[in-house]
Amino acid sequence: MKLATLRIDGGTVAAAAVEGGFAPLPATDVGELIAQDGWREIVAATLAGRTEGAGPALIDEATADFAPVVPRPAKVVCCGLNYSDHILEMGRELPAHPTLFAKFADTLAGAQDRIDVVGSERVDWEAELAVVVGAELRNASEQEAARAIAGYTVANDVSMRDWQHRTLQWFQGKAFDASTPIGPVLVTADEFGAAPTFRVRGYVNGQLVQEGDTATLVFGPARLLAYVSGFTTLRPGDVVLTGTPGGVGAGMKPPRYLADGDALATEIDGIGRLENIINLNSASVPAAAVHA
Amino acid sequence: MKLATLRIDGGTVAAAAVEGGFAPLPATDVGELIAQDGWREIVAATLAGRTEGAGPALIDEATADFAPVVPRPAKVVCCGLNYSDHILEMGRELPAHPTLFAKFADTLAGAQDRIDVVGSERVDWEAELAVVVGAELRNASEQEAARAIAGYTVANDVSMRDWQHRTLQWFQGKAFDASTPIGPVLVTADEFGAAPTFRVRGYVNGQLVQEGDTATLVFGPARLLAYVSGFTTLRPGDVVLTGTPGGVGAGMKPPRYLADGDALATEIDGIGRLENIINLNSASVPAAAVHA
Structure with missing residues (x-):
């Protein structure tokens, strides 16, 4: 469904x-x-x-005018550094624990929304598989977590790298209002086999810039949900983003960031596709005092 | 009030x-x-x-049985490394930008609640002034932010240092369910002059371990709210924690962490006092599969 x-x-x-x-x-x-x-x-x-x-x-x-597929989650938990092929190609060791950070419900955007960003000059892309929780989880086993997955959707953890790296904590560059498109649809878990894997792709102006397979995730969806449930309760409608494969703009030589008017597309076979225009000259955000 | x-x-x-x-x-x-x-x-x-x-x-x-003074905020934003006297005494430079991370509403606890922690062996204290937002703020100036402060309360950003430092992102050690007491009361801003300052103290088993004055904050309440509003909308009831002064357990030589049964107290003159017993052998958290 x-x-x-x-x-x-x-x-x-x-x-x-x-x-x-x-x-x-x-x-x-x-x-x-x-x-x-x-x-x-x-x-x-x-x-x-x-x-x-x-x-x-x-x-x-x-x-159809797509809102964020889950517009009001109490919790949005995101995982960084999770694609093992990308980690290994960068010469790093696989992590023992997932690197986690949070977003707010306000951070989410619709599948075809224009993404208005004011105050950043380093807007980057991160195509991701997102998991929507379907049952309460607290200190759950991986098996319990697997059964609690309501379904899967597509997200792009659009990141303001200048803000992200102003300090050691990434949060402020990851929590701009209406910057993370998610959707267009939630495909329920019963549409797939047990522990499904997905191909995740990101495009900028039609050019493929990212491609990864969630089979290479260090922490797959169920393991990630179980881990998070070790410190906080997950409930139906909560969202977990599973990290992005190689190919982000900050990793290019020279780095490439999104320009005003760029078309960002994010797709996962069997789920759907996000298409978002980047707007860096926003009229929709009050410009009174931009803290750039 | x-x-x-x-x-x-x-x-x-x-x-x-x-x-x-x-x-x-x-x-x-x-x-x-x-x-x-x-x-x-x-x-x-x-x-x-x-x-x-x-x-x-x-x-x-x-x-009276105190719930978290604001039990269901959509946003809880926390600032680290914010007391200039402590930063300077550690030989660090004053930061140009606030270090920010998020908590969930579920992270909050009542002023006299027992704090149940399962799965951490490095539970530490962080006495803090917390600010409650009273009006919508987006790209606000510091003056607008000052006028939008509903009031002030007391919080303790109890931190699971082992989880906090498993990865570079602190979030997972800062977001354990019901681990951040906040209250007992919100004292409305009109009870104080413009830009009030507060003395913040933390005690463990009656011993003073932390003391600071918010006059030494690098980013005071209004500046912090204005900064946060530069990337996300703050609304009435949202909570911003302003950071902790020197004297946390991890900074002691040797480091000292909270033991089962320890009494944690947090007080701010003119606001109130939190008193929380630490419980590391929790019966209230399901122990099925602890991911320690």
Whole structure:
């Protein structure tokens, strides 16, 4: 099943991909949907009702306005330095523990949103697989964590490298409002086999700049969720980003950063594709006092 | 005005300190209260009503059960390395930018809660002044940020140093569930002059281990809020921790960490005092698979 959170009538609605478009579901977003007990049955009943003519009209995929697929997670945990092939090619040792940092719900953006950045001159890309949690996890085993994965989606951990490296803590360069596109859809875990792997690709203006396979993750989705649950409770709708493969702009020689108007695309086979235009001359962010 | 969030009847209620105890207010917690337009008038009207005999009974301060004073902030932003006297005594240069990291709402604990930690052997203290945001801030000037401070409270950024230093990113050692006590009360900004300074003290088993004056902060409250608002929107109820003075256990020779049963106290003159017992043999955290 493919689920999306679509903007409609000044709010949002959760929706399921069906033949011919997206069918609205009885929840304001995918996070709220999967936090409900028996949400699969709710979706099934809604879709069954449609075949009998009940329910609102389908939303056309071509005109759908994608909100962040999970727009209000209480927790967004991100992992850095996680692709073993990239770590090894850089001559580093594989880490014993995942490098983690946090984002806010406000950091997320929709799959086709323009990304407005004010105050950074080193905007970089990080194509990533994101995991959405489907059940409460605390001190979980890897097996428990695997069963608690609601599904998978696509994210780009767009990073303001100047802010990221102002201090030793990356957080401020990773938490710009509406800078991390996520979506367009959540593909539920039952669509894949156990411990699925994915090919992750990033493009800038149509040129492939990143490509990786999550089979090479040091900390795969279930292991990452289990680890995080060792210090904090994960709940339905929480999001974990799994890190990015080689090919970021900061690693190029010379480094390459995103320019105003650049088209950033992020795709994962079997899930979907993000397409975001970078806007460095934002009119949507108040410019009163930029702390650059 | 001193505001608290008190646990009552399986939930919480916002309350104002009055002669003889805490008067319940029409909000479930202080964050919800100050997110309402005209919340000062709401409080004033509630207290005025009491003098005419209306409203529920006072809650006795001696038996009050303090929840985190703001229990559900969307954003908790913390600053490290911020006391200039401590930075200079360590032979370091004053930073040009604040070192920032995030916590979750789940990381917060009540002013007298037992702090249960499973899986760390290096539990350390960090007494801190915390600022609660009272108005929306985005790209704010320092003057705008100063006016947007709802008030001040006491926090202890209890840190699991082993987890904090497993990788270069501190987050995982700073985000253990229910590990950061905050409260007992929010003292509203109008109780102080412009740009007030505070003496912050930390005690372990009654022994003074930390003492600092926020007058020596490199990034004071308003400057910190303005800086954070340069990348993300701050809203009423969001919390910013301002860093800790010298005297943490990891800096002692030899290092000293909190032991099971240790009494941690954190106080700021004119605000209040946190008293938390450290429990390293927790029964309240499921012990299924600890990832130590």
